[in-house]
Amino acid sequence: MAQAQEASNSVRSERARGLQDAILVVLGILVVWQGLHWLAGDVAVSSPWATVSRLVELLLDPGFWPNVWETLYAFGLALLYALLGGLIIGVTLGGHRLSGEVAEPILVALYSIPKITLYPVILLLFGLGMSAKVAFGTIHGIIPVIIFTMNAVRNVAPVYLRTARALRMGPLSTGWRVLLPATVPEIVSGFRIGFALTLLGTLIGELFASQRGLGFMIIRSMERHDVPTLLAVSLLLFLFATLCSWALLIVDRRLNRRL
Amino acid sequence: MPVWLIRLIVVFAAFGLLEIACRSGWIDAYTMPPPSLMLVYAWQVLASGRMTEDILLTLQNVGAAFVFAVVIGFLVGVLLHRWPRLRRAVDPLLASYYAVPVFIFYPLFIVIFGLNNWPLIAIGFLFAVVAMVINTLNGFDRVPRVFFKTARVQGFSRPAEVWFITLPAAAPYLFTGVKLCVAYAFIGVVAGEFILAGAGLGYEIAFAYNNFDNRTMYGLMVFLLVFVTVVNMALHVWERKLHARRSRGG
Known part of the structure; x- marks a missing residue:
């Protein structure tokens, strides 16, 4: 006691x-x-005080919110594609040993090239606007999700799968009741990195290829030399990114500790 | 069939499909020339020599950002490792660092440093340094405790312990940090050149794009991507060897 x-x-x-x-x-x-x-x-x-008061001013300005929604929408869509696509490709590559081995160094190479170089190609393929931003966010975020998912599926203890077979579970229920719970912690780690990079990619897309959104506000205030707005928008993004990433980190740690 | 051969075939097949898609007009020639032509453009741009200065400038900036990031990242990692309370406090910042697009600070650097090489170096440094910090911490965390016990039994002095035990045992993880620093320094510097610069590879690609000069644009792009990929893959292979040796040696 x-x-x-x-x-x-x-x-x-x-x-x-x-x-x-x-x-x-x-x-x-x-x-x-x-x-x-x-x-x-x-x-x-601009001083912290001036920046925060500018941010409050922006948040109270109804003209600011369409930019926020625009960015959130593009980011959400890109995140959805990156997560779903990464999950599907990752499970496929992880389930088949040889394809995983063939693909891994290719993925690592793709992960570490400066993808910003590709933005003219993306613009030429998708045109200016929403689809280019979403595509840019997706190509940034999808690769870490693939890599983590693939490794997670690959590292599932074979005895789980043998047990599932012995219990005559179908492929769907094996996936849902065995594979998914066994891989969730690592996949969440992948999501965390994918989340960060998708945000980065979407914002870079907005810097170059947009007429709306927070990225566009950044590049415009850069051009107009409007430092308080630039820093206020940056602060908003910083807070958003840090809070989300922190929440994901807590989930991540809790899941990884349980195993 | 060995795995590397299959990998080679897969890569070539991917480029072959792209080539067919371009040649057959499914992707129009203005949007993207076939990969074989891109290589020709890359060769022409390099051979003409008009980009040599920009290439050297970019490499120099990447190099400077890389050196600063490795040295300072390592020192900060050591400091945080020695001072666990500070480490616990900044841990959430380290973990969410890469969720913040560092590029947004680029204009600040331009105002602080002026429009010269330093803002680019600073952005490359900022992008790379945290990877080094994280991997330094990771490396020191993973030195097996028994090594230190052995050192104490053998009566090692503190510097000898660091030199003969901590550093070699952490080396593979430190190398992972170094590898990431190369990749991130490249990404940071090239991205900065895209956004605002007067010279360098990223600037020249953006300039060619704005002037509808597809030949130069694709030529430089292919050169940059091939170059970075070769450097990264060489480091990746080396890193795998280091890690394999460590896990074998126990």
């Missing part, structure tokens, strides 16, 4: 310290930011 009490106390103090550390990190970032502002002046870095 006393021991349990002590353990829960130590968990609580650990949590309190974690919170304290997080606050310190945020404060540290703000201090560095403010310092950069003093160092470089208003032309380069």
Whole structure:
């Protein structure tokens, strides 16, 4: 009893310290930011306060929201394609040993080329607009999903599959009840990286090939030298990306610990 | 049939299909010339020598970004490893770092450094450095505890322990970081050149695209992609060898 009490106390103090550390990190970032502002002046870095108030102004401006929805829509679509496509291709390659071995270095090579070089080709193929953005986001995000899914399926212990066969489970129920639960933790790790890269790809697509969206706002405020807007939009993206990625990380860690 | 041969056939078949699609007019010649012609364009652009300066400039910037990223990333990794509390605090930042498109800071660098090579180096550095930090931490985490016990039994001094045990045992993971730094430095620098620069490979590709100069555009693009792929694959093969040796050696 006393021991349990002590353990829960130590968990609580650990949590309190974690919170304290997080606050310190945020404060540290703000201090560095403010310092950069003093160092470089208003032309380069608007102060944290000016940026946040600009962001609030943007969020209250009804003209801002169509840009947010545009980006979210493109990103959501690209993410859907990257995840579904990556899952299907990954399971196929992982299920067949030889094709997996043949494909892996090709995938690694594709993963590490600067895909931004391909943007003229994407524009020529898809034209300006939504489809080019979605295509750009998808090609960035799909490869890590394929790689992680493939490795996850490949590493499923053969005894699971033999048991499924012994129990006379069909391929569908094997996939749903055995393969999926066994591979979910690794696939979630792949999704996490795929999520980040899809966002990156979609935004790059918007920088070059769009008349709307947050990426377009970034490039426009770059051209107009509107630093507060540039930083406010960047801050919004940073917060969105960090929060989503953090949530995925928690899911990821919980799933990986369970095994 | 060995796996590498099948792989070669698959790659060639993919390009063959693309070639057929282009030659038969399914993809029109303006959108994409057949791959064989792209190679010819690449050769022409390189042989003409008018891009040599841009290529060297890009390589130089990538090199600088790479060196900074490896050195600073390694040092930060060591610092975080020695100081677990700081590490726990910045861990969420490290984990979500690559979800933030670093390119959005590029215009800031231009204002801070001026329109010269430094903003490009800074963006390549920022893109690469965290991969080095993460892999340095990963490498140090995975040094088996028994090695340190052995070192203590043998009466190693602290520097000797780092030099003879920690570094060699972590080396394969450090190498993974180095490999990623090469790829990311390339991506960062070339992307920066695309967005805003006055010279360099990315700039020349964007310039050719804006001027409907498909020959130069595809020629440079093929050159860049082939070059980066060859470098990355060489590093990848080397990395696999290092990891294989480590797992064999225990």
